[in-house]
Every structure is written in structure tokens, then in C-alpha cells.
Amino acid sequence: MYTKFQQHLQEELQQIESAGLYKRERIIVSPQSSGIQVAADGQPADVINFCANNYLGLADNAELIQAAKDCMDRRGFGMASVRFICGTQDTHKQLERAISDFFGTEDTILYAACFDANGGLFEPLLTADDAIISDALNHASIIDGVRLCKAVRYRYANGDMADLEKQLQAAQAQRFRIIATDGVFSMDGNVCPLDRIYELAQKYDAMVMVDESHSAGVVGKTGHGVTERYNLRGKIEVITGTLGKAFGGSVGGFTTGRKEIIDMLRQRSRPYLFSNSLPPMIAAAGLKTLEILTRSNELQDRLHGNTDYFIGKMKAAGFDIKPTESAICAVMLYDAKLSQDFAAELQKEGIYVTGFYYPVVPKDQARIRVQVSAAHTREQLDRGVAAFIKVGKALGVLK
Numbered sequence: 001m002y003t004k005f006q007q008h009l010q011e012e013l014q015q016i017e018s019a020g021l022y023k024r025e026r027i028i029v030s031p032q033s034s035g036i037q038v039a040a041d042g043q044p045a046d047v048i049n050f051c052a053n054n055y056l057g058l059a060d061n062a063e064l065i066q067a068a069k070d071c072m073d074r075r076g077f078g079m080a081s082v083r084f085i086c087g088t089q090d091t092h093k094q095l096e097r098a099i100s101d102f103f104g105t106e107d108t109i110l111y112a113a114c115f116d117a118n119g120g121l122f123e124p125l126l127t128a129d130d131a132i133i134s135d136a137l138n139h140a141s142i143i144d145g146v147r148l149c150k151a152v153r154y155r156y157a158n159g160d161m162a163d164l165e166k167q168l169q170a171a172q173a174q175r176f177r178i179i180a181t182d183g184v185f186s187m188d189g190n191v192c193p194l195d196r197i198y199e200l201a202q203k204y205d206a207m208v209m210v211d212e213s214h215s216a217g218v219v220g221k222t223g224h225g226v227t228e229r230y231n232l233r234g235k236i237e238v239i240t241g242t243l244g245k246a247f248g249g250s251v252g253g254f255t256t257g258r259k260e261i262i263d264m265l266r267q268r269s270r271p272y273l274f275s276n277s278l279p280p281m282i283a284a285a286g287l288k289t290l291e292i293l294t295r296s297n298e299l300q301d302r303l304h305g306n307t308d309y310f311i312g313k314m315k316a317a318g319f320d321i322k323p324t325e326s327a328i329c330a331v332m333l334y335d336a337k338l339s340q341d342f343a344a345e346l347q348k349e350g351i352y353v354t355g356f357y358y359p360v361v362p363k364d365q366a367r368i369r370v371q372v373s374a375a376h377t378r379e380q381l382d383r384g385v386a387a388f389i390k391v392g393k394a395l396g397v398l399k
């Protein structure tokens with residue numbers, strides 16, 4: 001049997017390769033940071049990293065590492081259980097409380113990842129009598145979560161409020177309605193228009209779910225996410241998020257919101273019921289992250305300053321940058337091959353970025369996505385801009 005299947009896989013893999021879509025892992029031989037070492041032909045090379053979700057630079061933060069180590073000494077390595085059997089320590093409960101306080105919500109449930117939080121969100125709450133109205137550019141995990149639920153699905157064009165209104169009108173046919181959206185869309189860096197989504201939700205009797213994975217720690221003056229940006233703290237029924245991006249960069253996800261919703265998830269959400277508890281040290285580091293973000297606004301301010309600085313310089317140099325309100329800066333090149341050549345040339349200049357093209361982004365919308373971090377020094381940002389200008393001129397993108 002396997003011989004035939006093997007041949008089938010080899011052919012498919014070959015097609016992926018010839019379409020130029022084959023994904024290769026790039027090996028890093030240093031901690032994650034704004035400056036990293038990559039293993040290039042056996043020889044480690046120093047590069048400036050512009051493609052991590054390490055927005056606040058916490059991935060190698062000494063306080064987080066110490067908090068994780070201390071917790072490992074006090075509470076051991078793993079839980080060897082799901083939460084409701086014997087996998088809940090005081091640290092897990094403390095982190096859930098701290099996340100609720102951070103977002104101004106009533107209760108929180110932790111997951112192994114935000115992928116699981118979104119995957120286990122809709123099915124326990126809604127039935128075939130209900131409706132989910134989803135932004136067309138929502139993250140894969142929201143799409144999968146919606147697929148696992150029997151609710152009637154509606155989709156609206158990215159951030160298109162006229163289209164959302166139309167879908168909400170159609171969804172009046174169902175019993176309960178929830179609008180689902182990313183807070184920040186990862187390919188453009190645009191923020192969802194949560195103020196208008198909230199208004200429409202009021203008008204059409206719908207609930208709102210926001211995934212703050214790319215916005216928590218980043219968007220809003222104090223990094224409390226899109227609910228801060230739009231003054232909607234405490235008004236949104238469900239927020240999901242990750243500990244894998246700005247919040248320390250390791251693993252872990254959460255759903256936070258109305259207490260009955262969280263309570264029902266604890267009863268019925270499958271990734272919570274049937275998957276292992278977060279390691280205690282991860283919960284302890286999560287707690288430390290939220291402590292760092294609430295005791296001072298230094299990292300948030302530095303990130304916002306760095307983002308404004310980098311984007312300002314790139315625009316002044318003549319690059320075409322997608323409108324963004326996050327730490328994501330999409331440098332538009334439009335042509336798929338150009339995006340790959342550009343990224344390869346940048347790497348030769350010691351600048352680590354990724355070029356994206358169809359089907360990850362729409363056809364003829366190829367780009368390089370730059371992710372700015374609070375950890376970048378001004379010198380690193382200047383070197384990034386200088387390399388972009390040099391390669392941009394060499395490849396005819398800039399005059």
C-alpha cells in the first residue's frame with residue numbers, strides 16, 4: 001500500500017516545489033531576539049531579525065527566564081494531566097486572573113495555544129440554529145473553529161462594514177449571532193474597525209469575538225489591544241489571544257470574556273478537556289509578562305516609537321507601505337519573484353525578513369512583511385532601512 005501512497009506524496013511535494021511554495025525551515029543557533037545567528041552553510045551568520053512576532057522583545061527577557069526557572073524549582077516540570085483532572089496549579093489560576101484584569105474581562109480559560117482557543121470556541125457555544133459572521137481575512141484557527149461548529153456561516157469582506165451589515169441582516173434568520181474578527185490582520189497590519197463592528201453588533205443584536213493575537217501588547221497606548229484603541233474595554237463578549245507573540249513568545253493561548261461563556265468552555269471545549277495543561281513555568285512567565293506590561297509603559301512606548309520611526313523612514317525613501325496601525329509593516333512589491341529575490345538580497349545584507357506572495361496574500365499583492373520590535377535599537381532599524389534602500393535601488397524598485 002505505502003508504495004503507491006509514497007509516489008502520490010512525492011508527486012504532490014514536487015508540485016509544491018515547482019510552484020515555488022515549498023517551505024523550508026531556517027535554522028537559528030541563538031536565542032530569539034532582534035539580532036540572531038542563523039546557520040548559513042555551517043557558518044553562523046549574524047542577522048537583524050525583522051520577521052519574529054517578538055513585538056515587545058520579551059522572547060529572551062531575563063526576568064521571564066528567571067520567573068520560569070523559579071517556578072520550575074517550586075512547581076516542577078509538567079502537569080501530566082488535563083486541567084480538570086489534576087492539571088490545575090495555583091499558577092494557572094493566577095495567570096487566568098491576571099489576563100482577565102489585563103483585558104477588563106470577567107473570566108479566562110487557558111489553552112495550549114491560541115489555535116486551540118479558537119478551535120474550541122464556537123462548537124461548545126453555538127448550534128445549527130445560530131450564526132457566525134466572520135471576516136474574510138480571519139486567521140486559519142478561527143476558520144477551523146468555525147468549521148467545527150454547526151452554526152450557519154456568513155462571511156464579510158475584510159473590514160467592510162457595508163458588507164458586514166448585509167450579512168447581519170441575513171443572519172437575523174438565526175437565534176444567536178456572533179461576529180468574529182482578528183484584532184490586527186497579519187498580512188497588512190490593519191486594525192479591525194472595532195468601533196463600527198460594535199455599533200453594528202448593537203444594532204443587529206449580535207455578540208462580538210476579537211482575536212487579539214497580533215494586537216495584545218501592541219495596539220493601544222498601553223498595549224491593551226484593540227479594545228483599548230477603541231475604548232471598548234469590558235464591552236466585547238469574547239477575546240482570544242496568545243502567549244506566543246508579544247506576551248513572551250513561547251506557547252499558550254487563552255479565551256477571556258463573559259463568565260458564563262468561559263464557564264461553558266470549561267465544561268465543553270474539546271482542546272481544554274482533552275489536551276494537556278500548560279507547563280507551570282509557562283504560566284509563571286505569562287504572569288511575569290503581564291506584570292512587566294502593567295508596572296510601566298516602557299516597552300509599549302519603545303515599540304510605538306520604533307514602528308513610527310521605521311515606517312517614517314521607509315515611506316520617506318519612497319517605499320509603498322500598506323496602511324498599518326500595528327507593528328507589521330507590509331512593503332509592497334506586487335511581483336512574487338521580486339519579493340523572493342528582494343528577501344534573498346536583504347539576507348545577504350544581514351537583514352532577516354520573509355517575502356509573501358499568492359496564495360498567502362492575494363494575487364499580484366506580493367510583499368515583504370517587516371515586523372518591528374521594542375528590542376530593535378535605532379541602529380538596527382537604520383541598518384534595516386539602509387539595506388532596503390540599497391536592494392530597492394539594485395532591483396529597480398526605487399529610482
Ligand SMILES: *Cc1c(COP(=O)(O)O)cnc(C)c1O
Pocket residue numbers: 112113114115116118139141182186211213214241242243244251252253
Ligand atoms: C498567531 C495567531 C494565532 C495562533 O496562536 P498560537 O498561540 O501560536 O496557536 C491565532 N490567531 C491569530 C490571529 C494569530 O495571529
